[in-house]
Amino acid sequence: FSVFLAPKGIIEDLHSKMGRMWWNNNDKARGWAMMTWKKLCYPKGMGGMGFRDLHLFNLALLGRQVWRLMTQQDTLCFKVLSTKYFPDGDVFRYKQSDKPSFAWKSIAKAVDALKDCFIWQVGDGNKIDLRRDHW
Numbered sequence: 001f002s003v004f005l006a007p008k009g010i011i012e013d014l015h016s017k018m019g020r021m022w023w024n025n026n027d028k029a030r031g032w033a034m035m036t037w038k039k040l041c042y043p044k045g046m047g048g049m050g051f052r053d054l055h056l057f058n059l060a061l062l063g064r065q066v067w068r069l070m071t072q073q074d075t076l077c078f079k080v081l082s083t084k085y086f087p088d089g090d091v092f093r094y095k096q097s098d099k100p101s102f103a104w105k106s107i108a109k110a111v112d113a114l115k116d117c118f119i120w121q122v123g124d125g126n127k128i129d130l131r132r133d134h135w
Contacts, residue, residue: 001054002061005106011054018051062110066091069107081107093132 019037035048042048069078069091085104086094091111100108122128 001058002064003103003106005062005109006054006058008055011058014054059110059113062106063114065107066110066114 015037019040022040037051039047040049041051041053044050068075069081072078073082073089081104082089082091085097085100085108091107092115094108094111097104
């Protein structure tokens with residue numbers, strides 16, 4: 001989950017299996033579902049059981065990889081990925097590629113999901129690009 005974006009079918013299958021385990025009786029007969037799975041994923045303070053939404057959890061772990069690409073620019077992973085996908089060194093300004101790797105497609109989905117949540121400091125203004133920066 002921390003390297004690749006899991007397909008929706010696998011996420012739904014895992015949610016289904018977790019729900020069946022939660023609502024089955026001891027004799028393996030189907031039990032009665034008292035809450036929807038979505039409601040079970042609510043935090044306990046909001047009336048849910050606090051189960052994780054695996055898709056959001058997957059994106060959060062991929063967001064950690066995005067953070068590493070932003071902060072640890074002396075790693076081999078950064079050097080390899082930046083050479084092919086974001087040559088200017090900014091992971092938020094990646095270029096579209098013909099056949100990207102599955103790992104990069106997963107990281108790019110996390111970048112797109114998290115792009116609006118990140119902020120940047122202006123500093124002295126030398127790194128601001130008025131045409132390309134997200135305002």
